[in-house]
Amino acid sequence: xxxxxxxxxxxxxxxxxxxxxxxxxxxxxxxxxxxxxxxxxxxxxxxxxxxxxxxxxxxxxxxxxxxxxxxxxxxxxxxxxxxxxxxxxxxxxxxxxxxxxxxxxxxxxxxxxxxxxxxxxxxxxxxxxxxxxxxxxxxxxxxxxxxxxxxxxxxxxxxxxxxxxxxxxxxxxxxxxxxxxxxxxxxxxxxxxxxxxxxxxxxxxxxxxxxxxxxxxxxxxxxxxxxxxxxxx
Amino acid sequence: xxxxxxxxxxxxxxxxxxxxxxxxxxxxxxxxxxxxxxxxxxxxxxxxxxxxxxxxxxxxxxxxxxxxxxxxxxxxxxxxxxxxxxxxxxxxxxxxxxxxxxxxxxxxxxxxxxxxxxxxxxxxxxxxxxxxxxxxxxxxxxxxxxxxxxxxxxxxxxxxxxxxxxxxxxxxxxxxxxxxxxxxxxxxxxxxxxxxxxxxxxxxxxxxxxxxxxxxxxxxxxxxxxxxxxxxxxxxxxxxxxxxxxxxxxxxxxxxxxxxx
Numbered sequence: 001x002x003x004x005x006x007x008x009x010x011x012x013x014x015x016x017x018x019x020x021x022x023x024x025x026x027x028x029x030x031x032x033x034x035x036x037x038x039x040x041x042x043x044x045x046x047x048x049x050x051x052x053x054x055x056x057x058x059x060x061x062x063x064x065x066x067x068x069x070x071x072x073x074x075x076x077x078x079x080x081x082x083x084x085x086x087x088x089x090x091x092x093x094x095x096x097x098x099x100x101x102x103x104x105x106x107x108x109x110x111x112x113x114x115x116x117x118x119x120x121x122x123x124x125x126x127x128x129x130x131x132x133x134x135x136x137x138x139x140x141x142x143x144x145x146x147x148x149x150x151x152x153x154x155x156x157x158x159x160x161x162x163x164x165x166x167x168x169x170x171x172x173x174x175x176x177x178x179x180x181x182x183x184x185x186x187x188x189x190x191x192x193x194x195x196x197x198x199x200x201x202x203x204x205x206x207x208x209x210x211x212x213x214x215x216x217x218x219x220x221x222x223x224x225x226x227x228x229x230x231x232x233x
Numbered sequence: 234x235x236x237x238x239x240x241x242x243x244x245x246x247x248x249x250x251x252x253x254x255x256x257x258x259x260x261x262x263x264x265x266x267x268x269x270x271x272x273x274x275x276x277x278x279x280x281x282x283x284x285x286x287x288x289x290x291x292x293x294x295x296x297x298x299x300x301x302x303x304x305x306x307x308x309x310x311x312x313x314x315x316x317x318x319x320x321x322x323x324x325x326x327x328x329x330x331x332x333x334x335x336x337x338x339x340x341x342x343x344x345x346x347x348x349x350x351x352x353x354x355x356x357x358x359x360x361x362x363x364x365x366x367x368x369x370x371x372x373x374x375x376x377x378x379x380x381x382x383x384x385x386x387x388x389x390x391x392x393x394x395x396x397x398x399x400x401x402x403x404x405x406x407x408x409x410x411x412x413x414x415x416x417x418x419x420x421x422x423x424x425x426x427x428x429x430x431x432x433x434x435x436x437x438x439x440x441x442x443x444x445x446x447x448x449x450x451x452x453x454x455x456x457x458x459x460x461x462x463x464x465x466x467x468x469x470x471x472x473x474x475x476x477x478x479x480x481x482x483x484x485x486x487x488x489x490x491x492x493x494x
Contacts, residue, residue: 119326145282145317146337146388147326147373149310153340166307171290173283177307 001078002088003188005070005102007128008112009121013138014092015044016169017112017178022052022090024179030088033081035059037066037073037093044092055084063228064220066093067100071194071205074104075213076224078188088182101127103195104212106188108181114139115151115166122151122158127196130159134181137166140174235297235314235396236260238423240281243292245273245447251293252449256441258423260396265434266427268443274427275320277443278399281425282317291446311342316389317399324373324381330356331369338392351391358387358416362408364480383408390417397423403433411473432469435462468493 004021008014022032036042036058045056057080061069070093081089093102103109111132113121116139122129129135135155140148152164163181167174192212198205204217214221218232238258242251258264266274273291280293284302287294295302297314305312326333334352343351352369360366362383367376376384386408389398398417403410403426414436417424426433434440439453474489 116325119328141279142321143325144319144321144385145315146333146385146392147324149313149340150326150328150333150336152310153336156340164308168283173289176288177304 001082001086001187002182002185003078003104003107003192004088004090004110004182004185005104005107006090006092006110006112007094007102007132008110008136009114009117009125010094012112012114012117013169014112015047017110017136017138017167017175018044018090018092019048019051020167020169020172020175021178021182022048022054023172024175025088025182026052026054028179028183031086032088032090033084033086035073035077035081035089035091037061037070037091039066039094055081055086057224059224064222065097065100067097067102067198068203068205069222070102071210071212072214072217072222073224074192075215078192080224098124098126098128100198101131101196103131103133104188105193105195106186107192108185109133109195110136110178111162112136112138113155115148116142119151119154122155129155129162131196132159132162134163134165134178135159136178137164138169140166141168141170234260237298238281238397239296239299240277240448241294241296242448243280243285243287243289243294245291245445247445249445249447251447253451256448256451258397258425260423261421262439263418263424263437264426265437265440266425266443267429267434267440268449272443273446273448274443275401276446277441277448278317278401278425278427281397282315282399310340313393314395315397315399316393316395318382318385318389318401318403320401323378324376326373328373329369330367330371330373330376330384333373334388334392337388341392341394343392355384355387355391358391359383361416362386362413379408383413386413386417390420395422397425399425399427401427403428411469431465432462435459435465 006014006018025032032054034048034056036044039061042058045058049056059073109132111129115137155164165177194210203219214223220228221231222228240256242254244250266277268274280289280291281295285293285295286301331352334355335348338348338351363380367380428434435458439451441451442449471493478489
């Protein structure tokens with residue numbers, strides 16, 4: 001099972017990018033599954049199920065931050081995708097506080113940023129950008145080439161190791177290099193670890209316990225199948 | 234150094250194929266792209282700038298010296314052979330002009346010690362094209378449409394110094410367009426102008442006529458047209474004088490109309 005985790009601020013075009021990616025992966029005979037993690041509203045799961053006939057789910061994180069929710073449910077979600085005979089799990093998550101990042105070692109981390117969002121955005125989104133594998137820059141048709149290249153420079157200044165892919169997600173332009181990147185991605189294996197250190201706090205994830213799956217955590221947790229519950233003494 | 238660029242025909246919006254199998258641009262060519270609004274002129278230059286490889290809505294392919302664009306054209310702006318000046322004349326970035334140009338020069342791999350002079354030359358070039366001068370400290374978002382266009386033309390020429398320059402409607406921006414074309418034509422590059430302007434069109438070696446999203450035909454500028462170019466220029470000069478008079482708050486008199494009325 002390949003794992004793709006796609007993060008990015010609201011309305012940057014995460015869903016549009018994934019839509020093109022799913023279409024192209026399906027055309028190559030791959031079987032994607034899709035999980036959307038959002039705070040209080042999402043309908044991408046229904047859209048994708050209708051458009052592509054693939055297994056989809058959504059989780060409302062509610063009181064939890066979406067990145068914490070992702071840590072809790074991702075282990076279950078991989079099993080769900082596997083039992084649905086899929087070979088790629090795509091997770092779209094709305095990162096919220098910009099202090100965590102949802103990427104997992106062994107998975108492909110995509111951050112979607114819009115070219116129209118201002119030159120300081122790369123400095124503001126923290127590990128959501130710096131710990132990603134690929135920064136996908138959308139809405140490139142809205143700005144001049146010079147401005148696009150300066151935006152690229154600003155990303156490189158913050159995250160020199162992150163590959164930058166400029167796309168026009170409206171017309172699906174620039175998606176092919178992403179498909180090639182997914183092709184080259186290895187399957188996830190064994191116990192999964194969160195890539196970054198969550199900020200200091202008092203919950204088991206915040207204090208640095210990076211194991212994926214609610215079974216490894218205490219306090220207020222949740223599984224894919226139910227609402228939050230208390231686990232511990 | 235790239236010697237020629239080829240556009241392999243695709244199709245228009247209704248699926249009807251381009252009227253030519255391919256168009257080839259050789260180094261030094263000046264080409265106009267003409268056609269009614271909505272006919273696909275901007276889409277054609279976007280195809281070129283995106284290094285289309287049958288993966289844009291037109292299905293066109295763009296070849297550089299006969300082969301598709303290598304990945305480094307996309308990955309490294311310093312290797313990108315194309316400078317594109319679009320019709321977007323609003324900047325969204327909130328940087329001061331000097332910092333914007335400095336950052337662009339850096340990613341286009343201008344040596345550190347030359348950057349200050351590149352920024353200064355870019356501003357000087359831009360200020361030859363605008364009425365109201367641009368200062369280093371202006372913020373990009375404060376520039377007028379004409380100032381932005383002038384700065385982008387200067388940026389494409391001085392900072393990018395790319396062998397292929399694509400210009401979308403240079404005449405629409407309230408800049409000295411004949412001056413811009415004179416300055417640009419001093420350089421040996423492939424120039425593609427999207428234009429509605431007869432003077433600019435007759436400067437071109439040939440023009441691509443667009444219709445319904447497809448390339449209808451390619452017309453070489455013929456002897457008759459070349460012979461009429463100076464008359465077209467005189468007519469255009471008269472119009473330019475009228476524009477200047479009106480901008481300066483003057484009145485139109487018979488003196489400005491000399492030679493036409």
